[in-house]
Amino acid sequence: MKVEAVQKPKYAAALITGASSGLGAAFVRLLDETLPDDVALWLLARNEEKLKTFAAGLKHQTRVLALDLRDEASCKRIGDALREQGASVQLLINNAGEGREGRFEELDASSCRSLCDLNVRSQVAVTSAVLPFMEAGSAIVFVASVAAFLPQPGFAAYAATKAFILSFGRALAEELRRREIHVTVTCPNPMLTDFFTHEEKEKLLASYKRWGIENPDTVAAKTLGAVRRRKVVVVTPLSGRLVRVLSKVVPVKWMTRLLGMVLV
Ligand SMILES: NC(=O)c1ccc[n+]([C@@H]2O[C@H](COP(=O)([O-])OP(=O)(O)OC[C@H]3O[C@@H](n4cnc5c(N)ncnc54)[C@H](OP(=O)(O)O)[C@@H]3O)[C@@H](O)[C@H]2O)c1
Structure with a gap:
């Protein structure tokens, strides 16, 4: 009698x-x-x-990974956990990020370093750690920002980290096309989340930027819609699309000078 090997279904995450x-x-x-x-x-x-309190209210099976992504060991722990589980990652959302507003010379150097570690190094490292567990049909999301399209005086290091993510994500989308792994970079406007301190929120609400404030639920829905349509870059607000067009047609030097006058 011939015994067929039974293929164990992969654990999807x-x-x-x-x-x-x-x-x-x-x-x-x-x-x-x-x-x-x-x-x-x-x-x-x-x-x-x-994370545990949040996970308890969800319908799906969950796993909580309490890690600081600025630590190099964290990505190894993600890889180890996926390997132990025999997991196939269907969707990776590289979303963790932080911001530092203010003139660069007045900001604390270690907080700027932390920002670069989280917004740039950790996103690259997490992607490296997870990619071996992804198969054709899976997708990666990078959360950039409308700030990715132009240098931003008053938000200089943050905008530069998001420009990196936009460039990295676009290039990766092309590289991974052959493996049929899709990449979407999403570029939202400001959202009133814990990203901003109370004072920063007050300042935001008193500035012209209040007209562009987005709701995180809407940004998430538009982003996942773009993943389904296999769009590489999605700019979630209408005003962001205008910024993107301007960044292509108006010399960067002029746009940066203008932003410097408005923002700093
Ligand atoms: N809010 C905006 O205006 C805005 C606009 C455009 C783009 N974005 C981008 O959207 C993304 C999400 O921001 P958000 O507005 O949702 O901010 P948020 O409410 O502050 O959420 C940040 C999340 O990242 C986690 N996190 C922070 N530092 C971490 C670290 N070192 N290691 C692991 N996890 C860490 C936080 O949890 P713990 O503190 O528990 O670690 C939290 O879950 C970011 O990439 C941000 O740049 C935000």
Whole structure:
């Protein structure tokens, strides 16, 4: 009698970084409503208690990864956890990020370094750690910002990290096309999340930028819609699309001078 080897179904996962609040939590809530039941949600952020409380209210099977992505060891731990589980990652959302507003020379050097570590190095490292566990048909999301399209006096290092992510994501989209792994870079406007301190929120609401404020749930929905349509770059607000066009037609020097007058 011939015994057929029984193929064990792969454990499927969606991994979301910065899942405990703001846009990351909005992605998780939407995925909890829309993903097939057998896909587990892997939620990553530093605050374990917050993640566990959030996970307890979700319908899907979840796994909490309480890690600081600025630590080099964190990415190894992600890879080890995926390997132990025999997981196939269907969706990776590189969302964790932070911002530092103010004139660069007045900002604390270590906080600027932390920003670059989280917004740039960790996104590259997480992607390297997770890619071996991705198969054809899976997708990666990078959360950039409308700030990625132009240098921003008053938000210089932050805007530069997002320009890096936009460029990295676009290039990766092309490289991974042959493996049929799709990449989407999403570029939202400001959202009133924990990204901003109370004072920064007040300042934002008193500035012209208030007209462009977006809702994280809407940004998450537009981004996942773009993933389904296999769009590489999605600019979620209408005003952001205008900024993108201007950044292509008006010399960067003029635009930067103008932003310097308005923002600093
Ligand atoms: N809010 C905006 O106006 C805006 C606009 C455009 C783009 N974005 C981008 O959107 C993304 C999400 O921002 P958000 O507005 O949702 O901010 P948020 O509410 O502050 O959420 C940030 C998330 O990242 C996690 N996180 C922070 N530092 C971390 C670290 N070192 N290691 C692991 N996780 C860390 C936080 O949890 P823990 O603190 O527990 O770690 C939290 O879950 C960011 O990439 C941001 O640049 C935001």
